Amino acid sequence: MRPGRPVDVSVEAAVADAHRREWAYVLAATVRVAGDIDVAEECVQDAYARALTTWPAQGIPDRPAAWLTTVARRRAIDVQRRRATHDRFLPELAGADDEGTEPPGIPEIADDRLRLIFTCCHPSLSPEAQVALTLRLVCGLTTGEVARMFLVQESTMAARLTRAKKKIAAAHIPYRVPELAELPERTDNVLTVVHLVFTTGHTAPVGSDLVRTDLVEQALYLARMLRTLLPDDADVAGLLALILLTHARRTTRLSPDGSLSLLSEQDRTRWDAAEITEGLGLVREALHRRPPGRYALMAAIAAVHAEAPTWSATDWSELVGLYDLLVIIWPSPVVALNRAVAVGFAEGPGAGLKALDELAGEPQLASYAYLPSARADFLKRLGRIDEAGAAYAEALALTDNAVEREFLRARLDDTGPAAI
């Protein structure tokens, strides 16, 4: 046994852990000092490299993120000074200030991430770039992970991120929370992106996990930060409520064997009561605004499920009414699909099937697995087993999520000759 080796292993593990969990925090705190995202990314990389060589001798610090931030910020200040002496005409760096020498407190880091998300979601960036930048820089996903979520090659995503960062630097997109007067119009974009991070995490589009809990938690964190910033905003309250009420069901969405557990099968006693209570309070607040916004309505829909003691006690006509309102302010085929499913439970599978078949020509739903899978469920309840089997097979061909595939395969087996 070589002495010291276990220490190295634990340092490596601590650095890897700090990289996975705190990279985005450290980056956000460094960007403000560096005034440039690329420079900040390099300085943060240097700080992690320094940790690998320093921590074995000095020990792992109590607050690794604070240590890394201090080192990265100092490095950024050095780079800044060197640049400034080399080039007296260095343009004023947007949002940079001189507070960098102070070790950061936690609330300050939270503010830094809020600043960074407003930079990433700036309206002068394309919507796809906004989401990709937020996932990479604010949520700390790797470029490869972001690429997989967008179903593109890693090199394509790297080029897209580089182009967006180049625009931020060249066009001087500021790194700050917008002023009060601009906040409402700027917050809309941020909410859209946070909602997308949440839905992406709630059902990962590809891969072996149904839920990317880390992404849902990032979305929850960001929504809470926005709520602190805008305590009276009904859309913010609505989005936070939606995330909480969905997050409250996280432990029951998978059966112990890893298979998908439907809302109808979930053990409601295991739902997170504290999150539901908090979510319901926020829904009531969000619905006070007339007419209610889309997040408030989606949260109200989640609230109907959260409040039902059992699946059979669900207030389906209330749900149809909420979907009727939602489809008016947000006329998306996916919303219309969910409305059709609610109709099927409120008025019977025949009515549901009819509502679903009205959506058959929607190009946006052409490759959407939930349409054939919802049809299959109604057909099965109507006793049209052969047609149900064909619809499950169609749904199976359209989904890439391993857990959902397993669920659909089991349903398909139920409709096969063996089940009859």
Place this chain on the structure above:
Amino acid sequence: MAEYLVLIYQDESADTDDASREKIMKGHMRFGEQHGPALRGGNALQPAGTATTVRADGSGGFTITDGAFAETKEALGGYYLVEAADLDEAIALAKEIPMPSGGVEVRPVRPM
């Protein structure tokens, strides 16, 4: 005497190597030396990918989009060279410009 705005158009994907850029830069310097008295100003612009387009939405608001102004029936009608602290300030200024039937493109000037 009259004044003219001379606009330079080029393929951004061409001449990207250092030698070509150097050659073009030298050409511009020579042009400046030879025609100094006639020149009222000029700037190199950042690539079109750094541009932001601002259009009035017809109901008192504005839409802001990534990228250069896509001309369909609109034609270049004028320009302002403005100084601003950052893109937000530049966009705020741009919104004050009368644009009843088109919009403006806000493109950063390349620092020399």
